[in-house]
Structures are given as structure tokens and as C-alpha cells.
Amino acid sequence: MPVDLKADCIADSAGGLTFDLNVPQGTGTTWSAALVLRLRAGADDTGAAEGTDDEVRLPLGPNGPGRLRAVLPSTVALAEGRWHAFADLGDGVDPRRLLPGVNDLRSLVDRRPLAGIGRLGVRIPYATKLGNLALRSWLRGPHAEAGDILVAPEGLTVTGRLYGASPTAGAHAEARARRAGLDPVAVPLTVDGPDFRFTLPFEELAARWRHGSEPWDLWLCPAAEVPPVRIARLLDDVPEKKQVFSYPALSVPAADRELRIGPYYTLDNDLAVRVSGPAGEA
Structure with a gap:
């Protein structure tokens, strides 16, 4: 039976997110391993905006024993909506839903970007009603x-x-x-x-x-x-x-x-x- 995978999330003040996955020690990955974000299709979502995709793959790499890391830079545009998070370990198994771990979102509290910023991206991780990890994303300018x-x-x-x-x-x-x-x-x-x-x-x-x-x-x-x-x-x-x-x-x-x-x-x-x-x- 597959082991549930949890991801800790760390936010930075520029709007980027770092995901640290807890995996069984000895878990191997390949060059294609990735954290996968998929835009949820639903009545309240309008789909990917121009210049954005409805699936984003972030490379997963080792970050110590039993840990894998992926980074979502602030420069990667996510369409407005709700994004489900998956782990693809590159082992031929379908990507599996991630569970939320510990979030460090202190840098998001009273975030003050430069007033002249052309387009503002906001991403906040949260737990869905079923207990899975997801991101709420906004992309606005002005x-x-x-x-x-x-x-x-x-x-x-x-x-x-x-x-x-x-x-x-x-x-x-x-x-x-x-x-x-x-x-x-x-x-x-x-x-x-x-x-x-x-x-x-x-x-x-x-x-x-x-x-x-x-x-x-x-x-x-x-x-x-x-x-x-x-x-x-x-x-x-x-x-x-x-x-x-x-x-x-x-x-x-x-x-x-x-x-x-x-x-x-x-x-x-x-x-x-x-x-x-x-x-x-x-």
C-alpha cells in the first residue's frame, strides 16, 4: 500500500513557495520526479489565463534523509483558482495526492509588495475538505x-x-x-x-x-x-x-x-x- 506523503510549505515575501516532502528513507527518485500542481476544474474556476498553464511540474530533488524539495518561484505564473498538489516520484506510478504538513506562512502576514509591481501573484496553501494539500492562487494586475x-x-x-x-x-x-x-x-x-x-x-x-x-x-x-x-x-x-x-x-x-x-x-x-x-x- 502506498505511503501517504506530506508536504511542509514555506512561503517567502515575494510570493514563492518551497515544498518539503516527507518520504520513507531510501525512497529513490528519477530525473523526472516532480511536484505536480493541477488547476481544479469547477463552476467557480474560469480555467487557465492567457500565459499560464493548467498543470505545473516542479522538479523534486533530495533535501536530506527522507526529504524531497520542490520550489515554486514567484516568477512562475499560476492562474487564479484552486490547485491540487500531487507527487510524481518518477517510478511509473500515477501521481498521488499530497497531504498538508506544517506551513510556515509568516512572511505572508501583512505582505507589502512594491506599489509599482505590474502583476501581483498570491499563493496560499490550505487543506481541502478531504484533507488534501491545495493552493489558492490569485494573479492580478493592477x-x-x-x-x-x-x-x-x-x-x-x-x-x-x-x-x-x-x-x-x-x-x-x-x-x-x-x-x-x-x-x-x-x-x-x-x-x-x-x-x-x-x-x-x-x-x-x-x-x-x-x-x-x-x-x-x-x-x-x-x-x-x-x-x-x-x-x-x-x-x-x-x-x-x-x-x-x-x-x-x-x-x-x-x-x-x-x-x-x-x-x-x-x-x-x-x-x-x-x-x-x-x-x-x-
Whole structure:
């Protein structure tokens, strides 16, 4: 019976990852041995982006007794999505799923890349529901990193930092409804170099509510010649922010009823706002 293989992961501040596999002593490898990353196909994945592959092979080499090492440099582009990790020991056996070992992700906490970076790559290892090793990857350029979030009666105040672009005159933030037929809500930015701040009035969203629970996605529009940038929180060691970062929903009057409005992170760690009607109202 094959022995379960575990991989310890060490992250560096540039976005690279080192994988150290624990294998039975005496395990031999060939020149073709590799740690294999495969992009998961699913409803929430869009497939490999231009210039990236849906399978990446990282050479495995000895790193002491009972240890093999593979390195994923920050310069290797991984498409956005979830990547499953396998070990191919070059022994003719199909690659086997890796189990997570010990992660050292300290360098990801409050990571601060250079603001002028053209394209930002983020990779965070995690354990799947079945207990296997996987990576959550983002590849964005430009990128608007969400920082402090303040929920107050007058609205939502967001501070953050823009990477890969420079705000110009007329730069603003937008809340865009996922429901068709609604114009975006635009608010001005306060800018200090790459850092930005804006306040989104809740009354603007409440006035546009129609029924049920209506999500609005938050975007940054830095310049006329730069496409809008999704606001997200990526630069830390938490792969799924929605389960960790929780914000209150406040009661906001609208016409003849009270609505509940509050921010949240999506499954892709993008920042959004939910406007909900009274409980039980469709």
C-alpha cells in the first residue's frame, strides 16, 4: 500500500513557495520526479489565463534523509483558482495526492509588495475538505488591496493600497449591483500616493433596493486609461476571508421599511456589500 506523503510549505515575501516532502528513507527518485500542481476544474474556476498553464511540474530533488524539495518561484505564473498538489516520484506510478504538513506562512502576514509591481501573484496553501494539500492562487494586475474596513451609520469606509497603477484626477470607487438594470454608485477617492480611502453611503444603496438580498461588488477606477480594478483582500495568510473576517450589518431606513446593509468577502476574497430586506421577505 502506498505511503501517504506530506508536504511542509514555506512561503517567502515575494510570493514563492518551497515544498518539503516527507518520504520513507531510501525512497529513490528519477530525473523526472516532480511536484505536480493541477488547476481544479469547477463552476467557480474560469480555467487557465492567457500565459499560464493548467498543470505545473516542479522538479523534486533530495533535501536530506527522507526529504524531497520542490520550489515554486514567484516568477512562475499560476492562474487564479484552486490547485491540487500531487507527487510524481518518477517510478511509473500515477501521481498521488499530497497531504498538508506544517506551513510556515509568516512572511505572508501583512505582505507589502512594491506599489509599482505590474502583476501581483498570491499563493496560499490550505487543506481541502478531504484533507488534501491545495493552493489558492490569485494573479492580478493592477490590484486594489483592501485594508481597514469601518462600518458606521453613514456608510462603509474602506482604506487600501493600489498596486500596478497610479490614481489620477477623477479616480473614484464604484459599487456595482449584480442585478441587471442598476447604475453603479460612484464615490470620490482620497488619495495619498498608492494609498486610497473612500466612504460609500448606505442610503445610496438602500434607495436602489428592490427585493430579497442584493449584493454589490466594490471596484476601484484609478484612471480613464486603466480598466476598473476589483477591490479584494489577498495579502495575508488566510485563504478564505469570508470565514474569518466578519463585519456587522446595520439597520438602514428606506421608504416604508428597514434594510440591513453590511460588507463581506466573497469566496474569491473580493470585497462586496449585501443589502437585505426584512426577514422572510423575498
